[in-house]
Amino acid sequence: MSARPPRTRPMRKPVSRTPAWVAPVAVVAAIALLVVAFLVIRWYTTPVAPHPLPLDATEQVVSSITGLPATELDAVGTGSANNLIKRVSGASLTGPNGHPEVFYLGAEYCPYCAAERWPMIIALSRFGTFSGLKTTSSSSSDVYPNTPTFTFHGATYTSQYVDFVSVETTDRDRNPLESPTSAQQALANQYDTSGSIPFVDVGNRYAFSGAMYLPDVLSGMSWQAVADSLAQPSSPQAKAILGSANLITAAVCKLTADQPATVCSSSTIQSIEKTLG
């Protein structure tokens, strides 16, 4: 009996199997890479924020813009400013020192607040004195990035005519800074139904929200350059900032019964007051 040759089992070609986890992991890795690429693009395209000025340079700029001659302010009139001031009727707003109160609600990141602080400082400095103002700029990642400005956070204002109360809700990176009281928030809710900032209430007699000129007027400028441009009444910056300052001045004059006369009796301010109603 001859031995049967051993039966050869058919060879099966091994099937290569991709482990089940490969596809999901590849998708997640690809998405992670894409997110990293987005972050790199963002980093490269974000404009660098200018360094705030040192204290002495800041004081020089503040002194320059608050020491403008009244004749120059009068010459500009309302300039290119957009009169946003609305008459409101509410219980008169009295500040911590018993004077009529000008209330400001804004934030350091906000480019419109950055624009509006220039005329506010100029206007209010005609009734009193700011101290402790610091330079800053609006957010690098918002519209009109890095608009040069000052912050009211940490600043004080003294006046024998009006009180100024400010709330800067966040810094330029949107980190929380100050919160409005419930009464201040109620004012904003009442007169600023769109919720836009800056919101300014002038003694509950006048109020406005937003900036009276577009921040692009200040685009790419240093604080000193803005201050220098205000010395030339025909510059776009002077027309925008000083025009806005005159509008705010007129509203405050209505609040203080035209005091001080050296400021409020000028024909320019008197003429603007008539338009405010």
Place this chain on the structure above:
Amino acid sequence: MRWQLLALAAGLAGLGISIYLTVVHYSTVPLACPANAVINCEQVLSSPYGVIGGTAIPTSAAGIAWFAVSALVAAARLAGRESLARLQLVWSAIGLATVLLLVYLEIVQLGAVCLWCTAAHLLVLVIFLVALPGPQEARVRQ
């Protein structure tokens, strides 16, 4: 099967988030979201990208529709409708592509991230991963 249960749960969770963001958009209810230099739901949702193509319809309304369909498809597959596998893959791929566009807008254009949106984006990714055909399934389809 259990993966479809995950897709269904993700679809329902995403539907909840989208409904919440849409309700907040149309009301005065404040948005529950921390705000700092990076995370800022308000900045994202009030940006031009927070609405669909210049309309007043919030982007989250599209999220309601997308997650509702995703949940329905996952429920149908749970019930044995395997023929919907390809539809689920295509639908979730569309969702993922939209998410990538929105993430680009958040990071590159706005420089801010919305936490609620990110949660919804992760749920879209979960649904897409569930919809990916496994190796066995891929061979059967060939």
